[in-house]
Amino acid sequence: MRSNPRGLVPTLEVAPGKALYESNVLLEYLEDAYPESQPLRPTDPFDRARSRIWSDFVTSRVIPAFHRLLQFQTSSAPDKDGEARLDVLRGEYRAKLLEFARAMDPEGPLFAGSELTTVDIVMAPWALRSWVFERFKGGLRIPEPGRGGGDEEAWARWRTWLAAVGSRESVRKTTSEEEYYVPIYQRYADDIAQSELAKATRDGRGVP
Amino acid sequence: MRSNPRGLVPTLEVAPGKALYESNVLLEYLEDAYPESQPLRPTDPFDRARSRIWSDFVTSRVIPAFHRLLQFQTSSAPDKDGEARLDVLRGEYRAKLLEFARAMDPEGPLFAGSELTTVDIVMAPWALRSWVFERFKGGLRIPEPGRGGGDEEAWARWRTWLAAVGSRESVRKTTSEEEYYVPIYQRYADDIAQSELAKATRDGRGVP
Numbered sequence: 001m002r003s004n005p006r007g008l009v010p011t012l013e014v015a016p017g018k019a020l021y022e023s024n025v026l027l028e029y030l031e032d033a034y035p036e037s038q039p040l041r042p043t044d045p046f047d048r049a050r051s052r053i054w055s056d057f058v059t060s061r062v063i064p065a066f067h068r069l070l071q072f073q074t075s076s077a078p079d080k081d082g083e084a085r086l087d088v089l090r091g092e093y094r095a096k097l098l099e100f101a102r103a104m105d106p107e108g109p110l111f112a113g114s115e116l117t118t119v120d121i122v123m124a125p126w127a128l129r130s131w132v133f134e135r136f137k138g139g140l141r142i143p144e145p146g147r148g149g150g151d152e153e154a155w156a157r158w159r160t161w162l163a164a165v166g167s168r169e170s171v172r173k174t175t176s177e178e179e180y181y182v183p184i185y186q187r188y189a190d191d192i193a194q195s196e197l198a199k200a201t202r203d204g205r206g207v208p
Numbered sequence: 209m210r211s212n213p214r215g216l217v218p219t220l221e222v223a224p225g226k227a228l229y230e231s232n233v234l235l236e237y238l239e240d241a242y243p244e245s246q247p248l249r250p251t252d253p254f255d256r257a258r259s260r261i262w263s264d265f266v267t268s269r270v271i272p273a274f275h276r277l278l279q280f281q282t283s284s285a286p287d288k289d290g291e292a293r294l295d296v297l298r299g300e301y302r303a304k305l306l307e308f309a310r311a312m313d314p315e316g317p318l319f320a321g322s323e324l325t326t327v328d329i330v331m332a333p334w335a336l337r338s339w340v341f342e343r344f345k346g347g348l349r350i351p352e353p354g355r356g357g358g359d360e361e362a363w364a365r366w367r368t369w370l371a372a373v374g375s376r377e378s379v380r381k382t383t384s385e386e387e388y389y390v391p392i393y394q395r396y397a398d399d400i401a402q403s404e405l406a407k408a409t410r411d412g413r414g415v416p
Contacts, residue, residue: 014254018254020254020257020258020261021261022260022261022264025257025260025261025264026257028256028257028260029253029254029256029257032253032256032257033253033254045237045240045241046222046226046228046237046241048236048237048240049228049233049234049236049237049240050228052230052232052233052236053228053229053230053233056230056233204412204413205412205413205414206413206414
């Protein structure tokens, strides 16, 4: 709270009294501050701007849809149509994944092509936590391969991306086993979590 | 709509079929694409990150508060406490301006010091349209000089910044006279505007 009055993580204290926050800002900062490292932003200005648009899409569209679905309580819906409302939220979240998949470089396998870029990093944690919906909310119901209808191509692209990101050593080494996430996500699934993100979702707002 | 399916301006078509959008992304793009021009982002990585945090603050905090106040209808409040609710929204908007002012370089006169940076550009249009509240919503009620109490220093810094930004030739040449804005803002003030931003505000959401 001293470093970031917004009460959010991640927060990076660069030097005493010099704190930075907001995930996307921190990724840009690390790129600017350590230019000798492997670059994670596309070099071309247009591609770099697209990367920023789709990183922002994760924050402004994907994460709120993820949390609206995760925190939804079927018992809260009027006229016992909780299951129907749950399915609407499921469809809204799937629609964000499809929109993201359609914005990818067609070849891939990563978002912008063969190289990892910041937009992959921003999306990865959410994509790799899809199991929470299986566990708590009856699944995302993403079509099986060959059964995606008009969305088949986009779902295939999504699966290619997911496999490419999920198999990276850097991702595997920074992902805990599911059992450690379960108690945390149980609180979100029961809509009793007290993080700023949980509260904002409860109030119908986006990422705080 | 062809260039930007989100239906928002500004949208920049860099080449046929290559469109970019989101104000903050476009500002970064112009910096990346025209490095020979006068730089508008701080060079130091920490200062540049702070500039991004506070540009994002305008989008995620200032603009929603501006529109919640502007579009509020006193007649919509229960128990005839419309004026009280209006005053709460006024205070919330003033609080965002104070928070922004306190984040500024103490010397100034601009946000990051003597040079114009993107964060000044992002904030300028909203700051310079404060007159709409005088016209439509009974004023912002920012304290007169010397009457700011514990906020005196921050309001003084705000006034210094506002004068520095508002007097710039580039700002004056890209600002229309008030009469041209009035019919547009009348629709917002009556809460009948149909822009995506107006609709998002009506639904209790942030910048779409």
